[in-house]
Amino acid sequence: MDQARAALILGLLACGEPLEDAGPPVVDAGIPLAELPFATEVVDFSPGPGAGFGQVDYPEIVLGPPKGYGPQRGSTDVLSLGHGGSITLGFAPRVIIDGAGEDFLVFENPFWVGASSDNAFSELGSVEVSPDGDNWYQFECNSQQIPPDQCAGYTPTERFDSVQPLTPTRCGGDGFDLATLGLTEARFVRITDLSHSGGAPSAGFDLDAVGLIHYRE
Numbered sequence: 589m590d591q592a593r594a595a596l597i598l599g600l601l602a603c604g605e606p607l608e609d610a611g612p613p614v615v616d617a618g619i620p621l622a623e624l625p626f627a628t629e630v631v632d633f634s635p636g637p638g639a640g641f642g643q644v645d646y647p648e649i650v651l652g653p654p655k656g657y658g659p660q661r662g663s664t665d666v667l668s669l670g671h672g673g674s675i676t677l678g679f680a681p682r683v684i685i686d687g688a689g690e691d692f693l694v695f696e697n698p699f700w701v702g703a704s705s706d707n708a709f710s711e712l713g714s715v716e717v718s719p720d721g722d723n724w725y726q727f728e729c730n731s732q733q734i735p736p737d738q739c740a741g742y743t744p745t746e747r748f749d750s751v752q753p754l755t756p757t758r759c760g761g762d763g764f765d766l767a768t769l770g771l772t773e774a775r776f777v778r779i780t781d782l783s784h785s786g787g788a789p790s791a792g793f794d795l796d797a798v799g800l801i802h803y804r805e
Contacts, residue, residue, distance in 0.1 A: 625754065625800040626652050627677035627777075631721070636781060638791025639670025650675065654695035654797035656745025656760060659705070662697030663745065666794035669713070673792055674780040679800060684717070684774045687802030690756055690763030694740035694779060695796040711783035713740040713793035715764055717774035724778065725769040731782060738768070740779055741793055754799055761799065773804075 630647040642649045646667055655665040669675060684692050698710040715738070716726040729739035736742050739762065746760040756763040766774060781792035 624652055625682060625803055626679075627798045628680055628682075629678040631676040631678050631776060632778075633675045634673060636670030636673030636792055638789065639668050639673050640789025641794070642667035643789075650677065650795050650797060652797065653799070654745050654761070656695065656697075656747055656796065657699075658746050658760070659700040659744040660703060662699045662709070662794070663796055664697075666697050666796045668790045668794050669779070669781045669792045671792050672781055674778055675795060676776055676778040677798055678776055679798075679803070680775075681805055682800060682803040684766065684777075684800055685802050685804050686766040686772050689765060689801075691766045691800070691802045692777065693754070693756060693759060693761035693763050693799045693801065694777070695745045695761040695799065696741040697794045697796055698742055698744050700744065708742065708744075710736075710742045711781070711793050712736060712742060713779045713781050713783070713795075715740050716778040716780070717764075717766065717769065717771065718776045718778070719771065719774050721776055725771060725774075727764055727768060729782065738764070739782070740764075741783070745796055754801055756801075759799070763801070 628651060649665060650667050655663045657663055694715060698708055701707040701709050712731050714726060714729045716724045718724045727738040730737040731739055743762050744760050777798055779795060783792055
């Protein structure tokens with residue numbers, strides 16, 4: 589990929605500050621999904637009871653960039669996993685690699701009730717990674733801690749419409765570091781609902797996207 593195209597992609601995938609009463613975030617593509625550092629395939633989806641929301645647009649709804657609105661409201665561009673449901677994503681042609689700090693971000697649709705960070709509405713999920721699709725390693729989610737440690741689904745997703753790179757500080761989402769598991773790389777990410785909340789067809793963890801911070805082609 590030439591430098592000009594790489595710079596264009598970086599700009600399209602950046603995050604901005606949430607905008608009050610703004611319309612849907614716009615990530616103008618024109619760029620093939622395989623060139624974006626987000627999930628490119630669903631390897632497996634095992635919905636739990638109460639799943640159904642978002643399935644009309646499955647699998648595209650969980651591939652590519654998220655569509656966040658910041659902490660003021662949750663996105664509806666998501667797939668509900670259902671109670672105890674799980675989904676496994678691949679990132680070909682990319683491989684997640686261990687770098688400085690978090691290596692990938694999981695985006696859900698939590699929001700702050702009454703605009704208060706002390707009153708977050710969230711549906712948590714556990715996260716596993718695999719270097720080969722056979723051996724899996726799980727981040728130990730501590731859902732009792734506030735904010736939860738090593739869990740997905742707590743941090744609001746910001747809007748993707750400015751010129752800053754993909755980072756947890758600017759983009760929101762929950763970050764995960766392969767070094768925590770003693771891994772140097774991973775090819776697959778599996779997310780499993782832990783919240784056991786909500787009624788059909790929108791129960792459980794609502795997946796928006798998974799983005800890569802450190803990776804190789």
